[in-house]
Amino acid sequence: MSEPAYRRLHVHERRRQLLELAAELFATHAFAELSMARIAREAGISKALLYHYFPSKQELFVATLQQATEELTAATEPPAELAPPAALAQSVDAFLAWIEAHETAYRKLLESVGSVPEVRALVDEVRDRTSARILDGIGAGPNPPPRVRTAVRSWLWQMDGAILDWLEHRDLARTELRDFLLGALAGALMAAGAAELLGAGG
Amino acid sequence: MSEPAYRRLHVHERRRQLLELAAELFATHAFAELSMARIAREAGISKALLYHYFPSKQELFVATLQQATEELTAATEPPAELAPPAALAQSVDAFLAWIEAHETAYRKLLESVGSVPEVRALVDEVRDRTSARILDGIGAGPNPPPRVRTAVRSWLWQMDGAILDWLEHRDLARTELRDFLLGALAGALMAAGAAELLGAGG
DNA sequence: GATGCTTGTCAACCGATGGTCAATAAGCTG
DNA sequence: CAGCTTATTGACCATCGGTTGACAAGCATC
Incomplete structure (x- = not known):
């Protein structure tokens, strides 16, 4: 009858989506300019879930940076x-x-x-x-x-x-x-x- | 009968005290590591009074920096x-x-x-x-x-x-x-x- | 020493932020 | 359809930078 209130993703999918989004956002906004609430909103999920995947804002930032540095190191x-x-x-x-x-x-x-x-x-x-x-x-x-x-x-x-x-x-x-x-x-x-x-x- | 609840200082005295204290604190802690509440507590005054003298945390920081840069430029x-x-x-x-x-x-x-x-x-x-x-x-x-x-x-x-x-x-x-x-x-x-x-x- | 006034001072409050937690429900398995 | 796992959420908390209106210290005047 009623539609699901939210879509469940597999852990690795969700994680990939969030990392990708974060990379995009942190590429255009400095660390202090972004709030976890905003990132969560932009991802269409709750803040709590974001924290479920990344235990802190700093960890999220570092995780996206790690990606970028690998790319840069390779390049x-x-x-x-x-x-x-x-x-x-x-x-x-x-x-x-x-x-x-x-x-x-x-x-x-x-x-x-x-x-x-x-x-x-x-x-x-x-x-x-x-x-x-x-x-x-x-x-x-x-x-x-x-x-x-x-x-x-x-x-x-x-x-x-x-x-x-x-x-x-x-x-x-x-x-x-x-x-x-x-x-x-x-x-x-x-x-x-x-x-x-x-x-x-x- | 009762003692005064606080000591009133002249504007320039208070301002000098606060600038001096801020210089000391910012010399040992980075901007993000210090809260206005902490600075006020350390000065023995209320946060509101601190804001009465310096309209924002950044202004306070810049004011102390200006002092230091003048000193440095002269040196x-x-x-x-x-x-x-x-x-x-x-x-x-x-x-x-x-x-x-x-x-x-x-x-x-x-x-x-x-x-x-x-x-x-x-x-x-x-x-x-x-x-x-x-x-x-x-x-x-x-x-x-x-x-x-x-x-x-x-x-x-x-x-x-x-x-x-x-x-x-x-x-x-x-x-x-x-x-x-x-x-x-x-x-x-x-x-x-x-x-x-x-x-x-x- | 009482009165009034200036203004230095404070407690209480606000919205936003980073972060936490118990409860819920999506969606697979039988 | 029942049962279970767990991805997901809303409601909550402490702290932060910052604001507001009321209070009172201490000087001037009589």
Whole structure:
């Protein structure tokens, strides 16, 4: 006689739907700009159910971020067949391309970094992996001298700053920005007294 | 017969007390970690009174920050009698010294940047002033080519990254870090194709 | 010392938020 | 159709940032 008041989904279906929706929403709104009530409403479910699948707002955010970082990590994986300098150039290029395609998401992410400790941890982890990858690529061991480690890690920050400036002004070609960033890395390594690590591409 | 239920202070007294307390608290806790109720309790007054003096939490935060940035700006003002390269070196050194003396405050600030739009605006403004100061010091006009602007602005981000790495590991002398940063700026300017802007100190 | 006035101060309240819980009902199984 | 599992919900809670109107501290005046 009467229709069901709600549709029951299998756990994995519902979870997938929610993750997908959250990714969409967090790509356009910063962490603080979204309420769990709003997400639930948008998903057509109750807030309680949302909490049944993700125990906290932060966990939901981190879960969607994890997805994105996997995607990003894969997209910027340097091709093994290229020599380190060229591989790095291609990685940076792929990274910038990803940013261009997800500009708002990138900005909102940087906005959200402060809000959630776990997000800071996650971003830090990505930076760690990335700098390890770079250090490996340029032939520095896993335990480089402090100045070299600082050079690489600080360069990753420089990258974020340069990208924000780029997105704000849009007066540089992507290749120009890429070349600048590669040059800046070389400069930082030189300043760290590690000129010998610079390959043919420096 | 009965004692007064509370002590009345003059507006400027109360305001000074609150600003001082807020500076202390925000130096040890990030924006999101502090509630107005807590601040009021700690000050021994009601929340309503706190709001009487500062119309919002963000305004209170910004007010305390303004104080700190004035202090910082003054401390890193480059001495006019020094030639630009030496002046920059001294500015950076003074900045690093300030950080060393206010380590927790600096970290908490960077944590808070994302949370409050107004804070982002304020930090941006400081970065703008600083980069203008640098561009002026190295002899670039007020309207440098995009690559040079990007180089300087991104270097400020690199500075924050390097400092966080420094505070985390503490395995570099302050002068080492300062020299690295100056070298990195030179490297960034070179990468921006602005080698001619590098003075004798580059 | 009583009176009045200015204004610094507070208790009580509001809507929204992140988060919890017991009860309900969708929809498969026999 | 009965019974069971469990996905789902409405009602609730503490806390947050912020607001409001009434109270009273302490000075001025007589």
